Amino acid sequence: MRQIHEFRVDSTRYLDDHGKPLGDLPQQARDTERTLAAYRNMVLTRTFDAKAIALQRTGKSGTYPSVLGSEVTGTVIGQSMAKTDVFVPYYRDQATHLMRGVALKELLLYWGGDERGSAWKQCPQDLPVCVPIATQCCHAAGVAAAFRIRGEHRAVVCCLGDGGTSKGDFSEAINLAGAWHLPVVFVVINNQWAISTPRSIQSGAETIAQKAIAAGLPGHIVDGNDYFAVTEVLDSALERARGGKGGAVIEAVTYRLGDHTTADDATRYRSAEELKKAWEKDGVKRLQNYLHAAGLWHPEQEKALQDQCRAQVEAAVAEYLATEPEPPTAMMDYLFASLPAELQSQRERIARKYRGGES
Amino acid sequence: MRQIHEFRVDSTRYLDDHGKPLGDLPQQARDTERTLAAYRNMVLTRTFDAKAIALQRTGKSGTYPSVLGSEVTGTVIGQSMAKTDVFVPYYRDQATHLMRGVALKELLLYWGGDERGSAWKQCPQDLPVCVPIATQCCHAAGVAAAFRIRGEHRAVVCCLGDGGTSKGDFSEAINLAGAWHLPVVFVVINNQWAISTPRSIQSGAETIAQKAIAAGLPGHIVDGNDYFAVTEVLDSALERARGGKGGAVIEAVTYRLGDHTTADDATRYRSAEELKKAWEKDGVKRLQNYLHAAGLWHPEQEKALQDQCRAQVEAAVAEYLATEPEPPTAMMDYLFASLPAELQSQRERIARKYRGGES
Amino acid sequence: MKHSQRRDVTLVEAVNMALTWEMEHDPDVVVLGEDIATNGGVFRATVGLKEKFGFRRVMDTPLAENLIAGTAIGMATQGLKPVAEFQFMGFIYAGMEQIISHAARMRNRTRGRLHCPLVYRAPFGGGIHAPEHHSESTEALFAHIPGLRVVIPSSPQRAYGLLLAAIRNPDPVIFLEPKRIYRALVQSVADNGEALPLDTCFTLREGEDVTLITWGACVMETLEAADELEKQGVSAEVIDVATISPLDRETLLCSVAKTGRAVIIHEACRSGGVGAEIAASIAEAGFLDLQAPVVRVTGYDTVMPYFGNEQAYLPQVGDIMEAVEQVIAL
C-alpha cells in the first residue's frame, strides 16, 4: 500500500530581463516614491562598491567583497524591514546596511580593519557583519526567539549565500524556526557561486528554496533582480512573521557580477561568456529601464543622482581616511565589560610599548 | 508571474497492525527462509535486550539503550546489506549488528565499558557504535565517497534517530550524498522520542522523509514495524545505490518501547496510554502473527526458538562475565600506531602503579 | 524579598536552587537545552523550572548543540540572559565555532554595541561509569579563548554562589559542573541570592609546607590527601581555583611564596591542561620562591578509557601523596 505526500515551493517574477512588465505589477508598484527611493539606494550602493574596490587596489583598505549583483535584493530587504525589526547579515549586504542607516564611513572602517566600523549608531540592534559562513542563521533564530519570549511583534531577516545553505547552521536554524514558529525570514542570495564553487557542486537540490521543506517552512523562489517580485514576496513574508504565522525561506536568484572579493580572480574558474549573460539580467539597469519607460525617471535625474552619490561617497572616504587609528590598547578595552585584574598588566605593557598608545 | 515546483515522498506498508496483509505482498514475501531468518534474529535481539537491561540493573554492566521497537527495521537492514557493504550505526542497532555477525559477547563488552567490544571480527569494516549524535552521517558519506573514488559497487547504510535529523551533520551529509551521487542510504529510526523530546519538538516538518528533498534525494516513509514494507523499500534503495543511481533517505516509523536507556525513566514524560497503543503495533508480534496465519510457524517452533535464544544469550553472558579486564596500560597502546617516546614514560608509570598492569 | 531560608543540598540541587532564584528575580533569565524542560535535565539540574516559569522561559530544543550555542547568542544580543545546557561536555564541541567565533567576541568586535550575557552549563569529568564521550574534561580548550570566563564549582555552596555570579556577569561564562560530585556531599546553603566572586581562587585549607592547587571533582581527593599529609606532619594549603580563566594568579603566587612548593591536580590529560598554565605562571613569577619544581598530578595523555578502566585514569589520593613527598624531599 503506497501513499504520496506532496510539497511545493513557488517562484515569482514581474519584469523581464529588460525591465518590461510580464503582466500586471503588484500594487506596491504604485508607490512611486518607494520605488525611486530603492533605485537611489541601488545607485549609491554601486557607487560605494566601485570606490571600496579602488581603495583596496590602492592599498587604502583591506580585502573587500563586492556587492555587485545583490543591490536589488539587498535594497528591498532594507526597505521592507521595519526600524524595529532586526537584520542579521552575512558580509555582502552593503545595500541593506545603507538602507538601515549604517554610515558609509562605518562600512569603510570595517573593511579597513577597524572594529569601530561595527559600532553602528543608526541600527544598534542589527547584528554585525558575519564572516564565519551561516553561523549567523543561529543568531537570527535566537533573536526571533527573544521576540517570541517577550511577545513582541517584530521580525528578523537573516541573509546568507547559496554556499551557506550547505552548512549545518542553516538547516539547524530553519528547523528551529519551523519547530518554534519563529518570526524570522531567511533570504538566500543565490548568486550562483561560492568563491570558485558553482551552485551545482553545492547541492543536488534543484532549487535552494526547497530546503525550506525540510524545516516545514514555506519556501519561495524570487528573481533577485526583479525589484517588484522581491518586494512582494518579502513584504508578505515579513507580514506573516510579525503576525505570528512563522518564518520562511526565500531564494533570491541573482549572479555575483564581481570577483568573490578583491583577493579573488574569477577568471580562473568562470567564463566571460557566462558573466556577459549575467550582466544582461542586471537588476539595477532593469529597474532603471522600467522607470524610464514608465516616465518616472529622466536622464538628467540619473546624472544628478550619479553626481550626488559620487559626492556622498567621496565625502565618506575623506572622513574615513582622516580617521585617527584606534590606539593599540583598545584591543583590551572591549573584551569584557570590565577588564579582569589579570589583563591589566598586559594592557599596561601595550600602553608602555606604544608611545601615546594609552587611551 | 508565479510558477509552482512540486516535490514528493512516498510511504509504504503491507501489513496491518496485527500482521494481516492489506493487499498483495511484495514478491520478497515468497522467500520464506529469508522471512524466518529475520524473525529468528528479531527474537534473538529481543532476548539479548532483556538480558542486557538485567545486567545493568544488577550492576554487571553499564548504561544500556534498549533496542525494543527497532528490531524489525534493524533486522531488515542487516538482511538487505551485502557482506561487502558497510554499516555505519548509531547506538541502537543491536538487531543489525547481530545480522552483520557482531558477537553477542562483543556487544556486552562494549556496553560493559571495555573497548574490545568494538574490535568486531566478523564485519571489520563496519564503523563502531557512534554516541555523538548524527556525527556518523558524515562518516557514511566519506565511506561512500571512497567507494565512488575506487569505482566499487558497494553501498553504505547509515542509521540515526529522529532527534539526530535536527543536527547539522545529517543535513550536511545527505546534501553531499545528493551532490556527489553517493551510494549511501540513510535510515532514520523515527521512534517518536529523543530521550524526553517528542518528535513534534524536534522539527516542524510533517515527515522526516521530506528532509531528503533539501538534498535532492529520494525520500521514503515506511512502517518500521512492517517487515515486508521495510524489506522492499530498503532492497530497492540499496540496489539503486550499488547501481550508481545515488542515495536515499528512508524514514522508518516506529516507537521506542523502552526507556531511552537504563539511566532514563520514560514515565516522567510520556503516558502509559501512549505506550500501550504503541505495543499494539509491535512489529515482532506482527510478523509472528503473519507467520502463524500463513502456516509457516507453529507454537512449538516458537518455544524452541525462545529456548535456543535464551541459551545462546546465557552462554554469551557467561563468556562476558568471565572475560579478564584489559590491563590499564592498554589505554596507551592503541592511541597511535606506535607510541611516541613522550608517552612511553606515562605508560611505564601506569605499569608500575598497577601490579600486573604490564601487558 | 530575600527569603533567606537555608537548605541542605547537593551540588546539582544547588545549581537548581540558583537557577530558580535568579529566574524568580530576573525575568530576562531563560534556560534552554536538550531535555531540560519536561524532563528537568538528565541530571535533574533544571527540574521544576518549566512548571514554575513556563515553556516560554524554559525551552526544550531540537537536538543540535551548535544551534543551542548560537541561539543563546542571538537571545543574549537582545538582552536576555540565557543559561544554555549542554547535556554533557563531550557534546559541546559542535558548539565550538559559535562559542569561540561569536560568544567570546561579540562585545569586542562591536566595540561594546552588543554583548553576550550568557552562561553555557555542562556537566563534565569522569568517574560515574558512563558510556564513552560522557567523561570529558577539556576545560583547557575554553581557558585558552579570550573573552570567555571558565568557572568550575566544587561544592554546593560554591555551585550556588558562582552560578548566580555567572548568570549576572555581563559576559559569556562556561560553567562546568563536576558530575562525579553532583551528589557526593550535602551542604547547608542559604538560598538568599548572594553570589560569590568570579576571577578568584578559594583557599579551602591553610597550610605551610606545600600548596595543593586544583578544581572540580579533584578537590575531594586533594582535601583527602591534605588530611593524610597532616597525619604525616605535612601541612598542606589547598586552593580551589574555581575560575580557571581568567586566572587569579595572585592568590596562587602568594600561597607559593609562603610554602615554596606547589602540586597541581587535575583530571584532564596532562599536556596542555590548565595545570600547564598555572605551573608556567608560578615557575615564572615565583621563580625565587620555589624550593622544588611545580609538579602536576593529572590524567594521562590519552583518551579517557571506557569505564572499565576509568579509575586507572583518574588521579587518586595516592598519586597526590606521592607527588607531595617528591617535592617535599627537595
Place this chain on the structure above:
Amino acid sequence: MKHSQRRDVTLVEAVNMALTWEMEHDPDVVVLGEDIATNGGVFRATVGLKEKFGFRRVMDTPLAENLIAGTAIGMATQGLKPVAEFQFMGFIYAGMEQIISHAARMRNRTRGRLHCPLVYRAPFGGGIHAPEHHSESTEALFAHIPGLRVVIPSSPQRAYGLLLAAIRNPDPVIFLEPKRIYRALVQSVADNGEALPLDTCFTLREGEDVTLITWGACVMETLEAADELEKQGVSAEVIDVATISPLDRETLLCSVAKTGRAVIIHEACRSGGVGAEIAASIAEAGFLDLQAPVVRVTGYDTVMPYFGNEQAYLPQVGDIMEAVEQVIAL
C-alpha cells in the same frame, strides 16, 4: 622513480610539491576541501592537482567544515589517505567535534580495527592584513587532544618533508601552515619524496647563553633576534618545535641544560598557549638547570585585532630581545 630534481620554492609551493609527489606515488592519497580543485585553493596550495589527478582524487566540497572533517574520517576508515584543507584555521572550529571525538579516537576505540591516516591542513596566524576570523593561532586547542599530531612547518624545506611525513603517518595529523611566511622566503628543495621526522624539534641555530623556543611564522623574528643578540655578544640557540604535539621535550631539555635559560615565542595568546606546556615541562624537569625563569613572548590574552592593529598584537623582534635581556640579567 625518484626524480630528485631541486626547485627553488616558497613554503606554499613546497606544500604543493609534497602533495604532488605523494599523489603521484600513492594512489590512496586524495585531497578535498573548499575551492581546492578548479581554483587550486585560495592560496594556490593545491593548484594543478585536479589537472594532474582528476576530480575523483581532487574534490571541491560543499561549504561545510564539519562535513569536510567527517567525510575525511569516513574515507580514511576505508584506507584512503585524505588530505583535507580548511580554508583558514578560523573556520576549523565547526569540525572540532569530528576531530576530537572521532579522528583522534578511531584507532583507540576500535582497538586498532579502524584508523584515520588523514591530514587536516589549514593556513594559520595573522599578519597578512586579512579580514576578521582569518588570523587565528589556536594550535593549543589541538595540542591538548590525545591521538592527534600537530605539525607546523616554518620553511619550504620543512614544509615539504613534514607534509610528506604527515601524509604517510598512519594517524591523524593537524598540519598548520604559517601563511604569513607562505611566500616570505625561497629555498632550494630536492623534490625526492624524502620525509622529515615527526615528533622532533629542529635546532636551527646553536648557542650557549639562551634557548629561544618557537614555531611557525615567529621563527623569522626569532632568528632575526638571534642575529641581533649575537652582535651584542649573546649566543642564542634557536629551536623550531615543529611538532608541537606530541612534544619532543628531550631536545628542549638538553638545550636548556646547556644554556640554563629559555625564552618561548609564539603568536597565540599567552594563557593556555603551547608555550605554557613547554615552560611548565622545562621548569619541572629542568628545575636545577635553570638560572632564570622561563619567559614567554606571546600574543596578548585578547582577540586578534582587525588588521589595523594586528602588528601591535604580534610578537616582534624587540619583544624577544627585551625578554632575553631580562633572563640574561639574572
